[in-house]
Structure formats: structure tokens, C-alpha cells
Amino acid sequence: MTILVTGGCGYIGSHTVWALADRGETVVVLDNLSTGFDWAIPPEVTLVRGDIGDATLLDRIITTQGIDAIIHFAGSIIVPESVVDPLAYYYNNTVKSRDLMAAAVRNGVENFVFSSTAAVYGNPEVIPVPEDVPLRPVSPYGSSKLMTEIMLADTARAHDFRYAALRYFNVAGADPKGRTGQSTKGATHLIKVACEAHLGVRSEIQVFGTDYDTPDGTGVRDYIHVADLAEAHVLALGHLRATETSLVANCGYGRGFSVLEVLAAVERVTGAKLPVTYGPRRLGDASSIVARVDRIHEKLDWHPQWDDLDTIVGHALAWEKQLLTKNVHR
Ligand SMILES: NC(=O)c1ccc[n+]([C@@H]2O[C@H](COP(=O)([O-])OP(=O)(O)OC[C@H]3O[C@@H](n4cnc5c(N)ncnc54)[C@H](O)[C@@H]3O)[C@@H](O)[C@H]2O)c1
Numbered sequence: 001m002t003i004l005v006t007g008g009c010g011y012i013g014s015h016t017v018w019a020l021a022d023r024g025e026t027v028v029v030l031d032n033l034s035t036g037f038d039w040a041i042p043p044e045v046t047l048v049r050g051d052i053g054d055a056t057l058l059d060r061i062i063t064t065q066g067i068d069a070i071i072h073f074a075g076s077i078i079v080p081e082s083v084v085d086p087l088a089y090y091y092n093n094t095v096k097s098r099d100l101m102a103a104a105v106r107n108g109v110e111n112f113v114f115s116s117t118a119a120v121y122g123n124p125e126v127i128p129v130p131e132d133v134p135l136r137p138v139s140p141y142g143s144s145k146l147m148t149e150i151m152l153a154d155t156a157r158a159h160d161f162r163y164a165a166l167r168y169f170n171v172a173g174a175d176p177k178g179r180t181g182q183s184t185k186g187a188t189h190l191i192k193v194a195c196e197a198h199l200g201v202r203s204e205i206q207v208f209g210t211d212y213d214t215p216d217g218t219g220v221r222d223y224i225h226v227a228d229l230a231e232a233h234v235l236a237l238g239h240l241r242a243t244e245t246s247l248v249a250n251c252g253y254g255r256g257f258s259v260l261e262v263l264a265a266v267e268r269v270t271g272a273k274l275p276v277t278y279g280p281r282r283l284g285d286a287s288s289i290v291a292r293v294d295r296i297h298e299k300l301d302w303h304p305q306w307d308d309l310d311t312i313v314g315h316a317l318a319w320e321k322q323l324l325t326k327n328v329h330r
């Protein structure tokens, strides 16, 4: 049984590929390296450089490699970019996910794990937000992922096909063993940007909006360590194989931190003041999103190992220092 991991050279994908390899699973990665890195995965894992929209390539990989499951990370991930260029997001995230699902159905691949997002909730009325509230994304990015979830549910009703849609909240940190991390150039994620600002890779970090309806006026998010998230994928795949039932689950810790609390954690971990400026709200940003997490604990028996903001920041910072010496963005 071989697992096809799309987007496996990216941030979350590479952590999951390492987690699968650590358990002796056989993995093939399909990645077009638009934002990923070939060195981010274990050397023994097969990498096919190509696009998830390439039906001929997909048929060839699935039939020649004996694929029984697909974990689908490939996609475009920047919320404000999706506001500016929505059709690019619907193409890469929605249309091409449909192509990948069609290849799965055509070739009898019955297990499909999908990277969904808390962005499907928009500005939820209930916090922590459970999975079964009405979904009202506020960005094309969130809509592109919701549309994929809808396609997955319909496909599972029509075919021998089951899926896990994992709705990630804010993913951060890096492999505790230092084998991979978030390497994207020009990343927009708060903890990575703050670490870059600390190391002088950026001149400053700007707080986007101080007038939100939150305790300190800045956006609140549920930050989850990427290694715990990778483990959730391993468990979700086990769930699909063992129970043959689909699952939609939030992936977070069930508690929120504001932007200012995150910046304070970075200052605590580094022992240095950050160069902080304050600016307007960013396009497409929600005020507050925190996960309700009963379901993932109950269905997957998930036991997070790294639920601590300072640990997340520490691992992110250690990786950022490695990136400086690797000089990957030359
Ligand atoms: N990072 C987060 O906080 C977060 C939160 C929620 C959901 N997600 C979702 O998780 C998934 C992975 O995100 P990430 O942070 O690892 O991003 P990333 O940009 O590091 O990884 C995406 C990977 O997909 C590849 N890719 C993109 N389009 C492709 C295509 N058409 N064909 C083949 N490969 C393609 C890229 O080269 C890259 O390796 C995405 O689907 C994203 O929407 C991420």
C-alpha cells in the first residue's frame, strides 16, 4: 500500500511525509515545486515533479505505484492573494482538486485526506467553533476549500470513496528534530514573520489591525504545532482505512492567542524586543477563530505533544536559523 502525497514538498506536507516515513509507510510525493522544496522530504521518498491537474500523470502514478490513499496538500494558501486573484485560487485549489478526485475515483483509490482550513468558517458566531455550524467563508481562499469539501462529500455519496477533511487552524512551528520547517520565501504567517523580524531577515513586523472586537484589539487565532498536525494526518488515514467512514474535523488546540500575545511569546523566547509597527486590518482577515476540538480527540484518539506557544515559537525560530545557514533562497 503506497500513499500519494500531493504538495509533499511544502511546509505541512513535508512534515507529514517525514511522519509517514518514520512509521515505515511507502510514500510517493507529487509536487510542482511552485512553493515547495525537493530537499524537504526524506531522500528515500520518490518525488514526481508535476502538477495535480495533469490527468495522464496521475493515472500513471496511481497505477504503477499501487496507490491506495491520497493525502492532498497541494494548493495556494495566501488569503490576501486570493482576494486579489480569486480565479487563480479557484483554479489551483478547487478545479485541480476536482481533477485529483476524478483520478482517484477512476483508478479505485478509496481513501482521501484533504487539507481544509478554518477559513471555511469565516467569522464564526460560536467560539470555539464546532464543525457543524453554517460555513460562511470571508475570502476566496476559504471558499475554494469549502467547494472542495462539498465535492468530497458528494463523491463519497456516489462512489466507493471516503475522505477526511482536516480543517487546520493556524499551523506553526517546525519539526522538533530539525529535519524540515516552513521555508517559503516571503511567507505571511505571523510566527514565521516575527522570527524573521527577530533575525533581521525583515526590518519589522506590522500588526494588522488593533481595532478588532477582541480583548486587546488584535486578531485571535488557534496556533497548532505542525508536528501534531502531521500526526493527525497519520491517524486520519488510519481511521479511513480501518473504519471506511468519512470524517470532517477541526485541527487546533481549542485555545486562542492574540497577535500581541504571540509577539510577546517571541520576545520571551528570544529575550529581545521585536521591531513592531501597527497598521490597518489586512484584506480577508477574520477577527477571531478558535477550534472546538472534541471531535478530533474522540474520533482519532489524537494526543498532541507540543501544545505550548513558547515551544512552537522555539521550534519555528530554530528552523529560521537553519534557513539562514542553508541559504535556500539565494
Ligand atoms: N499553513 C497554514 O497555516 C494552513 C492552514 C490551513 C490550511 N492549509 C492548507 O494546507 C496545505 C499545505 O499548506 P502549506 O502551508 O504546507 O503550503 P506550502 O505552500 O508550503 O505547500 C503547498 C505545496 O503544494 C505544491 N503545489 C501547489 N500547487 C500545486 C499543484 N497545482 N500541483 C502540484 N503541487 C502543487 C507547492 O509546490 C508546495 O510544495 C494547503 O492546501 C493549504 O491550503 C495551510
Ligand SMILES: O=c1ccn([C@@H]2O[C@H](COP(=O)(O)OP(=O)(O)O[C@H]3O[C@H](CO)[C@H](O)[C@H](O)[C@H]3O)[C@@H](O)[C@H]2O)c(=O)[nH]1
Pocket (backbone or CB within 6 Å): 077, 078, 079, 117, 118, 119, 168, 169, 170, 171, 188, 189, 190, 191, 193, 205, 206, 207, 208, 209, 218, 219, 220, 221, 259, 282, 285, 289
Ligand atoms: O505580519 C503579520 C502577519 C499576520 N498578522 C496577524 O496575525 C494573525 C494570523 O495571521 P496569519 O497570516 O499567520 O494566518 P491567517 O489566520 O491569516 O491564515 C492562516 O490560517 C487560515 C485559517 O484560519 C488559513 O488556513 C490560512 O491558510 C493560513 O495562512 C492574523 O490576525 C493577522 O492579521 C499580523 O498582524 N502581522
